[in-house]
Amino acid sequence: MSTEVVATAAISAEQPQSPSAPTQQNTVTKVNLLGMSRPQLEKFFEDIGEKKFRAGQVMKWIHQFFVTDFAEMTNISGKLREKLDKLCEIKAPEVVHKNYSKDGTRKWVFRVGEGDGSLVETVLIPAEHRSGLRRTLCISSQVGCALDCSFCSTGKQGFQRDLTPDEIIGQLWVANYSYMEDVPVADRERSVTNVVMMGMGEPLLNYDAVLSSMRIMLDDFAYGMSKRRVTLSTSGVVPKIDQLVKDIDVALAISLHAPNDELRNELVPINKKYPLEQLIAACQRYIAKDGNESSRKHVTIEYVMLDGVNDHPEHAQQMIKLLKNLPSKINLIPFNPFPHAPYGRSSRNRIISFQKTLSDAGFVCTIRQTRGDDIDAACGQLVGQVADRTRRAEQWKKKVAQQNEIMRSQG
Structure with a gap:
């Protein structure tokens, strides 16, 4: 305004206007x-x-x-x-659905836009930590996603638009408020301890709104979160990673998912524009900032484990070579299937073997515990309902129907 x-x-x-003035x-x-x-x-x-x-x-x-x-x-x-x-x-996005898992995970579905609008999803994951109970909120930044990673259900919904700052920070507001609806105002305390910009959408393609929202998260007059507890996850928009260095100090996570360009081009198509050599160099620049208080001491590497696709021993060796000069922590994510997904989840033994290879090479490597899958809140399962302007969802459904018809004809 x-x-x-x-x-x-x-x-x-x-x-106020006088009684005789025309009503407008x-x-x-x-x-x-x-x-x-x-x-x-x-x-x-x-x-x-x-x-x-x-x-x-x-x-x-x-x-x-x-x-x-x-x-x-x-x-x-x-x-x-x-x-x-x-x-x-003071208005957060409308909550049209909420579901609380038996493991403590909470998921909200928000309506954004006029009329029926589109739906986006947000997930809160609780976990015990040595410093106490940690509540991590996975926040969406776009209605759908424009990147179309082949293993992600969100990408199959297509893309409509970027979320506004009030729609982004509103997700954090609602998650906090969910723990204190019946608590007197004077006794209310912020409950969310960590935020990851890792929900629906690519945060760096909605840069200004995401940056403004993260600044509110860090502001002592607002949520007062530590910069080490606010993480931005990107599939690798290299120029925006370099811009982020100048604008804010938060933790960085990379959705890697493949250790070589040929495979990553298939799984994460933006790699065709910003291949691994450029991405790793940008990550090295990001953590080059001096100062003990910087959150940029390492980059978190997110790697979804796809059965027979990216989970072979040679892939682990390629990871070691790729990341040898990048201070990083590796997070292995068991794939969460969605309807008609072209991939399966790697076996537990295969994931553990992959982890051991990386750990033996000196990397901090963890396996993410699957949480909230009973309410479709696990990683890669955020779908929403997108008024798709890319027609990708329509094309995906048509492709699935064709594949099903071929399978039926082959009997």
Whole structure:
């Protein structure tokens, strides 16, 4: 919303029309404060004739006490609360479905956009940790995904659009609030300990909105998260990795999934544009920042284990060679099948053998525990409902139907 519109709306809020004035329909859309960073909020308050320190006060109410009603913001004057109520709203995306797994995993389905809109999914995974209970939230950044990785169900839904900052940070807001709906405002505490930008979509292709959202996550007036506990996962958009170095200090994860270009071109098509040599070099540049407080001490390598595809001993040896000069931690992910997926999950023995080869070579290598698969919340299972502008979902369904017909004809 422009400064002029905000200022006009503010004047209208403070100076109602006289009874004799012609009635005009109010066309001013309320400003959603949920996705605004502190600098943006400070400018907003100055634009409506208020002191910019109000931004910090309001941010705390929104992101630390999870208040959406301005009337409850008790350290703000009544006059300002009335003004904010007329001009603004604090609105997370609509939750149309939620499901809590028996293992503690929680999944939400959000409707975004007008009318029926599209659906995106968010997952929270709890885990015991030496520092206490860890709650990691996997956040979506796009409606669908434009990259079409061959093993990912999200990619088969096609792509509609980028999510806005309020739609991104709203996922974190809802996840936190889910633990304190019945808790008095004064006793509320943030519950999510870690965030991974690893849900639906490629975060670096929605750069500005994702960057703004992560800044809110790190802001002490909002969620105050440690930069080591905010991770951005990318399939390898090399120029944006280099830009990220300049803009923010968060942990970086790479969706690798193949140790050579030929196989990765098949599994992760963006590799054709940014092959492994370029990707590894970008990762090395990313962690080159000096300072003990940097979160860039290593890169997390995500590697989904596909039966007979990328899980052979020679693939492990290729991984060792590829990553030998890149400080990294490797996370092996058992593949989570989806309907008509062209792959199967590697056997437990094959995964353990792969892990041992990497560990013996000196890498920290873990096997991700599958969580939330009873509610389709495991890695690679975030599907949603996308108003697909790429027609990829239609093409995928047609291809599956053709394959099924061939199988039936072969009897």
